[in-house]
Amino acid sequence: MEDTGIRSVGATMPGHLIRRLHQLSTSVFTQRVREAGFDLTPVQFIALDALQQNPGIDQARLAEAIAKDRATVGAVTDRLVQKKLVKRVVSPRDKRARELTLTGAGRATLDALMPVVTELQAEILPGLTPEEYAQFIALAAKAARAAGPGDAG
Amino acid sequence: MEDTGIRSVGATMPGHLIRRLHQLSTSVFTQRVREAGFDLTPVQFIALDALQQNPGIDQARLAEAIAKDRATVGAVTDRLVQKKLVKRVVSPRDKRARELTLTGAGRATLDALMPVVTELQAEILPGLTPEEYAQFIALAAKAARAAGPGDAG
DNA sequence: AGAATTTAGTATGTACAGATACCAATTCCG
């Protein structure tokens, strides 16, 4: 790669840095998961994880757990149902709600992917020492916690 | 908000934390900018900033500067041209390329927004002390630099 | 010069992500 003289932008802007890390994280995840023989996005994975930890919750509850809005979760759920990783049934207690559970395939996918995802996490923040990595996680978690669960809507 | 017993997910996963911060950052930016009387997304702002620093570059060069792919930059540029913040002309040297420059309105928008954006940055990482904030920026910048400019495409 | 490769931009398709609006079902409250 030759030097084009183009200066990259936003090197000290937190928003831009976070956006960069976000796309890096997504691309590493998608690539490694595909190499493992699966076709699953980060959000789909997080949703499966949330459903394993909270079986039978409805879409609004899932949205809360993974910090997305209802419309997004509806679309993500559509894809997971279509891939037969999640079962969606109308709640007998509340006809508006749809209760979500992992299918056998969903559980199997999550089990197979968990070690892959654990291993890929270091790649998401390349060039950091283990101490720096831990520090970054701690700071990010603190900021995310301070932001609260309901801020993004 | 009452406790529903739903556990949130991914509290130690860097990818999920980064995704959370990304949405927080976007929502803070959009809200503050709208309050200032403008209708501009974070990516559109970064693009304007890049064009001010590198007037006359083409879309591929802009994509490189802001770390997006050509297709995305094409769409973003469409909107900036439509808003009359950017002028797009076919390069006389290379008939494939389109040279981009800020219009007067583009420069004015950038000037008006710069202090707003500077001020809003602290809000993107709430609950961090100034030292922690600086630390986070340093770590994020280090990781982004290690990732390299061409990794996400 | 001519063929092969690379590069710029666009088109299309998929997938988040939030805003808004809407319907249906439920809960709240008088």
Next chain:
DNA sequence: CGGAATTGGTATCTGTACATACTAAATTCT
């Protein structure tokens, strides 16, 4: 109990974001 407010889900719209594939133009290599 019955009207009002809330809640769950969907539909639509805008805007990233990337993959792939395609055209046209430029560059490279023989």
